[in-house]
Amino acid sequence: AAGLQVTWVHGARTAAELCAESDAERVVWATDDGSQGTAGTAVAAAPEADVVLACGPNRMLAAVAERWPDAQVAVETYMGCGTGVCLGCAVPLRRGGYDRACTEGPVYRAADIDWEVLPSHLPYAVTV
Template identity: 55%
Template sequence: MQSERAEVTGTEQIGPYTLLRVARGGLDPGIPGQFFMLEAPGRPLPRPMSLCLAPPAELAFLIDPIGPGTRALCALEPGDRPAILGPLGNGYRLDVERPLLVGGGIGIAPLPYLSEALGQPPAVLGFRSELHAEAAHLVPNAEIVVEPTYVTEVIPPGHDVLACGPEPMLAAVAALEPAAQLAWEAPMACGYGACYGCAVEIAGEIKRLCVEGPVLAAEAVAA
C-alpha cells in the first residue's frame, strides 16, 4: 500500500460517468477488484474507487457522481493532484477455468482491468438506461442488457462468475451461482481497517469489508 499525490493526466465523460486518469508514479495497480482511496484537493474525506484500467504509466477510475465526494473527483482537471492510497483490500481470485464477468451500472468499474487480467473472457453487463450503457465499451466481449431486462436473466450456466454491482444484483447472482466471487460495497472512511466504518455482517460475524473484502465468495456471505 502506497500513498501519493498523483497528477491528473486527463478526464473523459462516458455517459453519466467520468473516467479519471492519473499518473501512476510509484503506485502499484494491484489485483483486479482491489480499490484505492481517492481524495480531491480541499476535500477532507477520501472515497473508495476500484481500479478500472491500468494503461502504461497511468491508473484510471470510472466514477459515478452521486454525491459531494464523487462530484469533486469528477470535476478534477489535468494538473490537479488528488491524494491516492492503495491498492487496498482483497481482489478477485484469478485461478478460474471458465470466467464470466457480470456487472451492473457503476459496478462495471473494476471489470475492464479484470477482463484484461483474464484474457478478455465473456461478460454480461446490465444498465438502467442507454446513457449508462455507453460505459459498456470499456469491457470487451460483453452482452449488454438494459432495464427492464436484468443481467441475471442472461447469465449462461457453467461459468465461474466474477461480479460487481448493486446489492440486489449481487444477492440475485449469489442465489443463481453460489460459487460466484462478488465485490461488495459499504461506506468507507479509512480503507485499511482503522475506523470500522465499513463493518458488515458476514456469516453471522461483524467484519470490516475493506479488510475481508471487497471481493467475497458468495457462499461466505450466504452462510
C-alpha cells in the same frame, strides 16, 4: 484467461447508462427498459458459467448469490478509514459476525455474505 471463454455481462437501467462499446469478444448487454440487449437484469441475461466474478450494486450481487453461490463478488460499502479501525465497512457474514471490507474484502464468496443484513444501496451510488 488463456484457454478460457470469457463473457462480459453488462447491465444498466437504460442504454444511455451503459458504458462505451466493448472490445471483448463475448459481450451480453442487458437494460431494464430493453433499449439495448436483453430486456431485464444482467443476472438474468448472463449465460451459465463455471466461474463468476461480479461487481455492482449489492441488490444485484444478492441475485448473483442466489444463482451462483460460489461467485466472487466485490461488495459496495463505505470505507471510511481504509484500515478497518472505524468499522464503517462492516460486511455481515452468514456464519455470524462481520468482516471489514477494507481489510478482509472487498471480494467475497457470494454465499458467505448475509445479504438480508447488508445494505442494498448506498446514497452516494444512486444516480438520478
